[in-house]
Amino acid sequence: MDLDPDTCYEALLSRDRRFDGRFFVGVRTTGIYCRPVCAVRSPMRRNCTFFASPAAAEKAGFRPCLRCRPELAPGHGLPDMCSRLAQAAAGLIDEGFLNTASVAALARRVGVTERHLRRIFGAEFGVSMLDLAQTQRLLLAKRLLTETDLPVTDVALAAGFGSVRRFNHLFLQRYGMNPRRLRKAADGVPAQTLTFALGYRPPLAWAELLGFLAQRCIAGVEHVERGRYARTLELQHGGHDFIGWIAVAHAPARFVVEVTLPVTLTPVVAPILARVRRLLDLGASPDLIDLHLGALAAGQPGLRVPGAFDGFEVAVRAIVGQQISVAHARAVLGRIAQAFGTRVEAAPCGLATTFPRASVLAGADAAALQDTGITRMRAGAIIAVADAVATGRIALDPRAPLDATLAALRGIPGIGEWTVQYIAMRALAWPNAFPDGDAVLKRRLGCASASALRRHAARWEPWRAYAVLHLWRQDERSQPSCTAI
Incomplete structure (x- = not known):
């Protein structure tokens, strides 16, 4: 990544949060590297060296600042x-x-x-x-x-x-x-929970992000209340299963979200924090996105595309939610979780079960899935996706090869293009995903066909997924959405 030293230094002097996480500055006189938003007195230009990552700064011999803490910087959000x-x-x-x-x-x-x-x-x-x-x-x-x-x-x-x-x-x-x-000073009583801060680039439309998640909460798996999102989880790591919960709250004065989890999940802290970043789209660059979307984003700056804590879960949501109301889909998903999920003990907020893993639903009986309220075709599609994920033929996360993953999804009976694009938008974090058959988008934009919708949306590339969220949000304000789960 090429960095322009003069631009970086100007951003450093202004402590511009739009650049937080995009570069780091090493100060030769102290041997320390910082985020561009560090509150210490700005160093002289001749003493600064700029790096694209903490690893590059440390390779050059700089130590991380103990005040601004480079490990808290948000990630990149670039589409190249x-x-x-x-x-x-x-x-x-x-x-x-x-x-x-x-x-x-x-x-x-x-x-x-x-x-x-x-x-x-x-x-x-x-x-x-x-x-x-x-x-x-x-x-x-x-x-x-x-x-x-x-x-x-x-x-x-x-x-x-x-x-x-x-x-x-x-x-x-x-x-x-x-x-x-x-070492953190201990008070003599071992903590039962751990709390970590995750940074982001402001603005962050937290209420809208939380509203999206609240409208789609699966009973017993997720809970939203008083500005906080909580959910259960089940992860495999080092040959062991880890079952528990997390709770996420916004701390706007510090430009972070705070993630709380039980101490029993310590061995999987790294993957949990990475998944929370993806779920909340904390690596986004709202200044670039909102500027590109123009008037569409003017009424709600900092809107994020909610991602996925688990990509397979989003795929099941998309399959279940095809052409039914959000409320109906939530009820079905709740029954799937109750029937096939793993029980979670001592969790807060009424959390009681995990969403089932791909390996579990891959071996599920189609009739048992149909009993939760879905058609035979959709039950078959869920089992097929579960088998593909469980056997490693498909990976449903942002690190997966995009074109190959989309092609594999299109080859599964019962999965249409709307479902593929919804999975791409949330599970694969593809910022240009666009469900061109979406009824809400056609109505909002006055387009009678998918081709007309694509032509209209071309102006928003490569951020069409963010445009979709703005349009869905506008529609939800006027009437409940019946398409997007």
Whole structure:
């Protein structure tokens, strides 16, 4: 990624939050690197070096600032294809993929050759994938040391280090201090929950984002109340199943959302935080998107495209929700969760069960699925998608190869183009996804056909998915939507 030093320095002087996470500044006189929004006194231009990522700054010998905490910066939100592939690989690294697998396996996961991935990754971040993985482990450990009272041994293992000795050595070597210097002061009572902050670029239309999720809540799986979103989860990691819950609240004064989870989920903190970022679209760049959408976005700046905590869950939502009301779809999805999900104990807000995993529904009886209130065709489509996901033929997350994934979905009986585009928009986080057969969009824009709708929407490329959310939101204000679940 090319950075213009003069532009970066101007953004640094103004502490412009639109640039938060897009670059980092290393200060030669202190040996520290910061976010462009850091509150410390601005350094002189001649002492600044600008980097595209924390890993690049640390490779150059800089240590992270303890005040602005670079690990809290929001991610990128750019649509370029090579950038998308590099970001997909970085997302997997952020979740700990390279803790147990090779770079070659990572390349296969995102659908390109290892050589090509190394090239575009270096161009995007200025470091190798192994360098980035090491930096991400250290930054996660730094976050756990700062924000929790977990024992150092647990911190090292949760961050992906194979041993405490290795962790202590690398932390001292990279940051020039013993990890215990960052140790959160304990009050003598072990915490039962952990809370983490995730940054974003303002504005963030939190009420609208929460409203979208609230309207589509699955009973027992999700809950929205008093400005907070909560849900259950079930993740597999290191051969173990982790079952629990999370709660997310907005802290606008700090430009972050706060994620709370039980301490039993410590080993899967990294993938949980990555999934929350995707669910809330925290890596978006609203200044670029809203400017491009123009008048359409003027009434609601900072609107996000709600993503997916679990891509398979969104696929089931899309299949169930075809041509029925949101309320009807919610009822069916609740019955599916009750029948096939895993029980969650001691969860708040009435949360009681997880949404079923793909491996569970892949082996489900079609008649049992039909008993939840869906047709034979839709039951078959759910089982087919579940089998494809469970066996690894399809991955429903932003790191999946886009064209191949869309083609595979189109090949499943019972899945039409509206469903494919909805999955692309929410599960694959494709900013240009556009369900051109959507009845609400046709009505709002006065287009009689899908081709006319596509021509009208061409002005919003490559951010058509955000345009869809604005149009759906406008329609919901006048009448309940009957199409989008």
